[in-house]
Amino acid sequence: MPLEGDDFNWLQNGIKDAFKGVLHLFAEPHGGNIILSGFDGLTTLSEGYALINYEVCYFPGATIGGIGIGEVARISLDTTYDPSGLEVFADSASKNTYEKRRAKVQVVTDTGGLFTLSSPRLEDIIREMCNVVESNTNLTINQNSWVIAGELAKAKKIQDRVYLRGKIKSGTTNQVAFIVPAGYRPLQTVLVPVAILEGGISAFLKVEAGGNATVVTDGDLVVNGTNYVSLYGVDYPID
Numbered sequence: 001m002p003l004e005g006d007d008f009n010w011l012q013n014g015i016k017d018a019f020k021g022v023l024h025l026f027a028e029p030h031g032g033n034i035i036l037s038g039f040d041g042l043t044t045l046s047e048g049y050a051l052i053n054y055e056v057c058y059f060p061g062a063t064i065g066g067i068g069i070g071e072v073a074r075i076s077l078d079t080t081y082d083p084s085g086l087e088v089f090a091d092s093a094s095k096n097t098y099e100k101r102r103a104k105v106q107v108v109t110d111t112g113g114l115f116t117l118s119s120p121r122l123e124d125i126i127r128e129m130c131n132v133v134e135s136n137t138n139l140t141i142n143q144n145s146w147v148i149a150g151e152l153a154k155a156k157k158i159q160d161r162v163y164l165r166g167k168i169k170s171g172t173t174n175q176v177a178f179i180v181p182a183g184y185r186p187l188q189t190v191l192v193p194v195a196i197l198e199g200g201i202s203a204f205l206k207v208e209a210g211g212n213a214t215v216v217t218d219g220d221l222v223v224n225g226t227n228y229v230s231l232y233g234v235d236y237p238i239d
Helices: 005-030 121-129
Strands: 034-037 046-052 055-059 071-081 086-088 095-097 099-111 134-140 154-158 161-163 167-168 175-179 190-197 202-209 212-216 233-239
Touching: 005 034, 005 121, 034 095, 046 071, 046 099, 055 071, 071 095, 086 121
Parallel strands: 055 099
Antiparallel strands: 034 046, 046 055, 071 099, 086 095, 134 154, 154 161, 161 233, 175 212, 190 202, 202 212
């Protein structure tokens, strides 16, 4: 029997509903929007998959600009068409059967409630549901003129690994920026790459067993104005 335009829509919606049924348990508390895999990195993001309004969308990876104060990296649906895919069905309905529905990331003004790179990830949701030991604490940024840049800096501990989040500014590199609380410190000094918004400067966050955390660069740099150091992507073992 020839396909009609509505048949194509029925197939497309049926696939979407199937994934919604499977992932509903994990995604429903988050409005159907969660990161399934990938999207790793600071400005160069790895490929992955996102659930956007319960629809599984492939993300091919991308390079984004720096995220300023009051901005977020938003994940949204990107729909494109291949002109060669335009088909006329038995009911005379026209539809492009080469529709590509993928995820994209754009830096936008934070208006609240957006699906962003900081939104829940499937692996974290599963950990929580399985009662994986987790704890959180705010980081006090007050050493050598360093302060937070627009949002609270935090440390999250999941089992035997710590993940840092937030942005810091107004201090000078190679001087202690903050003290990591006990229980969130590594057993020995670790060096983790971090991003400085402006200048393309190579930098590391050095976290010592005693708790001192220092942004390390080749030369001293005052991180001021709209510039900041991102702690996103910093993680290290504590066992």
